[in-house]
Amino acid sequence: MVESEKTKHTCLRLEISGADPIFVKGTWHNSHFDISVTDGSSSWICNATEEEVAERAAQWDQPVSEYLELAERYLGFQQPNSVYGFSDALEGSKRLSWTFEKEGTKLEWRWKCKPSHDSKKITVGILDFLLEANIRLSEEVVNKTRSFEKMKCEAERCLAQGEKLCEEKTEFENATYAKFLSVLNAKKAKLRALRDKGDSVRAVEEEESTDKTESFDSGRSDNEQSEEEASKKASSSKARGRKRAVRS
Structure with missing residues (x-):
């Protein structure tokens, strides 16, 4: 039509x-x-x-x-x-x-x-109309075919570009993840070193505290021993004094 x-x-x-x-x-x-x-x-x-x-x-x-x-x-x-x-x-x-x-x-x-x-004129007119319509339809088919091929090429190009972007995205994610793991492992190693250092410091402090306690206890025992000896001497002197008084 x-x-x-x-x-x-x-x-x-x-x-x-x-x-x-x-x-x-x-x-x-x-x-x-x-x-x-x-x-x-x-x-x-x-x-x-x-x-x-x-x-x-x-x-x-x-x-x-x-x-x-x-x-x-x-x-x-x-x-x-x-x-x-x-x-x-x-x-x-x-x-x-x-x-x-x-x-x-x-x-x-x-x-x-x-x-x-004029049957010939009518028939020729109808045939001419059909021929022109067929030419127009053929041109339309050709144009639509070209448009389809163009769209197909564009779709293939977009598909290839999309696949390339997807690959680049995957590579970027893998590289980023690898860097993240490297940084994370370094942080973990540093934290372990700090923890080990802290444990060593606490161990030294506990050892020093133990030594001080033992020294204090030893000093206290010597003083008590001296006091006991002095007390014994005093008691002995008093006893000798009482004996002398009785003899007199």
């Missing part, structure tokens, strides 16, 4: 049960539409005027815009649940029809297509 500012163009390869496929080209305006149909050898046209479209829309209790939108939907894309027909009518005309459901009721729309006075 190709869309311009005021009109829309559609071209449908319509599969009809029991008949060869036909091509239906539609030009959709705000209040009317034109249809060209070809089977490859003959062609037909339907120029629905504003009055005809308004009358049909009124018959179905629909606004003109809604009627045109529904017709464009069924003649722009073949709807799988719709039954299409392209039957003979009077004077070489054809009747293009399709069915749809509304509120649970199956309905049918029909439009009469008159034989074209």
Whole structure:
């Protein structure tokens, strides 16, 4: 489907049960539409005027815009649940029809297509439209493919960069952890040295304290011994004095 500012163009390869496929080209305006149909050898046209479209829309209790939108939907894309027909009518005309459901009721729309006075022109016009549409679609596919390849390359580059950053992050973490362990072990060694030094100092202090206590006890024993000897001497002198007094 190709869309311009005021009109829309559609071209449908319509599969009809029991008949060869036909091509239906539609030009959709705000209040009317034109249809060209070809089977490859003959062609037909339907120029629905504003009055005809308004009358049909009124018959179905629909606004003109809604009627045109529904017709464009069924003649722009073949709807799988719709039954299409392209039957003979009077004077070489054809009747293009399709069915749809509304509120649970199956309905049918029909439009009469008159034989074209220049079948070759109609057929060539439809083929040109299909060719242009195919070229545009091909260009769009090429552009989208290029965009996809570009996005793919960019994604691969980002993935490689992400993996590199992940490796650098891992290396940085390992190096940081190694430095941390080195500092931690040095701190532990220093703390152990300080602890050992503290234990040595406490041991020396305890040893010195023990020596002082023993010296004090030894000095005290000597004094007590001297006092005992002096006391014994005094007692002996007193005893001798008493003996002398008795003898006198």
